[in-house]
Amino acid sequence: xxxxxxxxxxxxxxxxxxxxxxCEQNLNHDAMYWYRQDPGQGLRLIYYSQIVNDFxxxxxxxxxxxxxxKKESFPLTVTSAQKNPTAFYLCASSIKGIGYNEQFFGxxxxxxxx
Amino acid sequence: DQQVKQNSPSLSVQExxxxxxxxxxxxxxFDYFLWYKKYPAEGPTFLISISSIKDKNEDGRFTVFLNKxxxxxxxxxxxxxxxxxxxxxxxxxxxQKLVFGQGTRLTINP
Numbered sequence: 001x002x003x004x005x006x007x008x009x010x011x012x013x014x015x016x017x018x019x020x021x022x023c024e025q026n027l028n029h030d031a032m033y034w035y036r037q038d039p040g041q042g043l044r045l046i047y048y049s050q051i052v053n054d055f056x057x058x059x060x061x062x063x064x065x066x067x068x069x070k071k072e073s074f075p076l077t078v079t080s081a082q083k084n085p086t087a088f089y090l091c092a093s094s095i096k097g098i099g100y101n102e103q104f105f106g107x108x109x110x111x112x113x114x
Numbered sequence: 115d116q117q118v119k120q121n122s123p124s125l126s127v128q129e130x131x132x133x134x135x136x137x138x139x140x141x142x143x144f145d146y147f148l149w150y151k152k153y154p155a156e157g158p159t160f161l162i163s164i165s166s167i168k169d170k171n172e173d174g175r176f177t178v179f180l181n182k183x184x185x186x187x188x189x190x191x192x193x194x195x196x197x198x199x200x201x202x203x204x205x206x207x208x209x210q211k212l213v214f215g216q217g218t219r220l221t222i223n224p
Contacts, residue, residue: 004157040123042214043158043214045211091157092157100207110155
């Protein structure tokens with residue numbers, strides 16, 4: 001089955017610790033994205049990557065970092081510099097780069113920082 | 115600066131009736147619009163889209179209408195079913211990143 005997987009579904013971390021969220025896709029999509037969803041707000045773009053070994057900052061990149069060493073994988077690290085990291089994180093992919101392409105979403109990871 | 119706005123946080127509709135979800139945008143460069151449906155603790159799933167060269171797109175029970183002059187789009191669901199209860203996001207793009215609205219929680223009552 002083709003799709004996007006995110007793990008884990010729930011993640012708890014202590015304040016001040018870095019944490020890495022996993023995102024893998026087997027859809028052979030070129031582009032991948034990370035969004036953050038907070039209650040009562042839409043999805044806000046953190047980072048996106050249109051091709052392997054290249055990525056760009058989205059609207060709220062501060063306190064986050066990413067890598068894109070493989071086409072299938074786009075891990076997101078939430079660093080201790082992120083002031084309010086508790087949120088629902090969504091990974092998505094699309095056939096080509098951003099624009100007129102439907103994005104397919106993973107199931108999400110809920111991160112809670114204690 | 116909220117470029118895509120869904121001004122109704124919630125909507126309650128009786129089963130079998132029409133659900134109408136609204137979305138407004140401010141950026142005149144947007145020319146492609148999408149609706150996503152999201153259940154709790156899951157990722158959004160694509161529902162329907164419309165290009166700015168059209169004013170209507172239909173897919174089964176779902177129809178999206180676009181009024182470019184008013185910078186307004188709406189999603190109609192007819193007839194509404196219990197499984198339609200979810201949060202609906204509209205999104206817009208102008209060949210750049212997707213910009214999402216805040217979402218509208220639709221509840222279908224039996």
